[in-house]
Amino acid sequence: xxxxxxxxxxxxxxxxxxxxxxxxxxxxxxxxxxxxxxxxxxxxxxxxxxxxxxxxxxxxxxxxxxxxxxxxxxxxxxxxxxxxxxxxxxxxxxxxxxxxxxxxxxxxxxx
Amino acid sequence: xxxxxxxxxxxxxxxxxxxxxxxxxxxxxxxxxxxxxxxxxxxxxxxxxxxxxxxxxxxxxxxxxxxxxxxxxxxxxxxxxxxxxxxxxxxxxxxxxxxxxxxxxxxxxxxxxx
Numbered sequence: 001x002x003x004x005x006x007x008x009x010x011x012x013x014x015x016x017x018x019x020x021x022x023x024x025x026x027x028x029x030x031x032x033x034x035x036x037x038x039x040x041x042x043x044x045x046x047x048x049x050x051x052x053x054x055x056x057x058x059x060x061x062x063x064x065x066x067x068x069x070x071x072x073x074x075x076x077x078x079x080x081x082x083x084x085x086x087x088x089x090x091x092x093x094x095x096x097x098x099x100x101x102x103x104x105x106x107x108x109x110x111x
Numbered sequence: 112x113x114x115x116x117x118x119x120x121x122x123x124x125x126x127x128x129x130x131x132x133x134x135x136x137x138x139x140x141x142x143x144x145x146x147x148x149x150x151x152x153x154x155x156x157x158x159x160x161x162x163x164x165x166x167x168x169x170x171x172x173x174x175x176x177x178x179x180x181x182x183x184x185x186x187x188x189x190x191x192x193x194x195x196x197x198x199x200x201x202x203x204x205x206x207x208x209x210x211x212x213x214x215x216x217x218x219x220x221x222x223x224x225x
Contacts, residue, residue, distance in 0.1 A: 050210025
């Protein structure tokens with residue numbers, strides 16, 4: 001039982017490149033989330049998904065797209081990376097209104 | 112504590128003392144609240160939660176207090192230990208058209224001095 005798994009763990013991109021951050025959970029949770037965390041800051045919600053096929057914008061959605069491929073997987077895509085998107089990205093999952101379980105994060109640097 | 116620019120507010124306590132970490136939440140419609148602990152380089156870990164129909168909940172060495180009138184949460188840690196050193200975040204849940212939206216406060220750095 002791995003919980004929430006994020007790949008990759010580290011990534012360096014050049015400005016303008018695209019990439020997809022992957023997240024998968026094996027807890028049969030309905031809800032999944034993507035957050036970003038900048039140094040010395042809290043977690044800011046990018047997008048969330050209540051179930052397969054549904055997504056909704058969070059606090060900072062600009063520059064990102066998401067896809068809830070199935071119940072297990074929720075991916076985050078940067079179409080044209082910018083230095084302002086340098087951050088640590090966390091994926092989380094939960095069952096309705098209960099505690100959320102987090103992955104170990106993806107450290108992204110855009111140069 | 113309140114967020115100031117890019118610097119997390121810091122609470123320094125002596126080992127063995129009690130710690131109180133405060134959080135102001137933003138939305139009166141929030142129905143569920145969670146405290147998380149985050150150690151350096153790791154994802155947040157659940158500590159304790161409370162629903163909006165309660166004003167106090169106790170766990171092992173931790174207590175969460177909820178004051179809905181002033182939209183305030185606090186986390187009390189009894190007999191603080193060096194292993195409690197971390198950043199602590201409160202999170203609030205609100206039901207929206209898109210599902211259960213979970214947003215976080217800015218966090219407080221707890222430093223335990225020996």
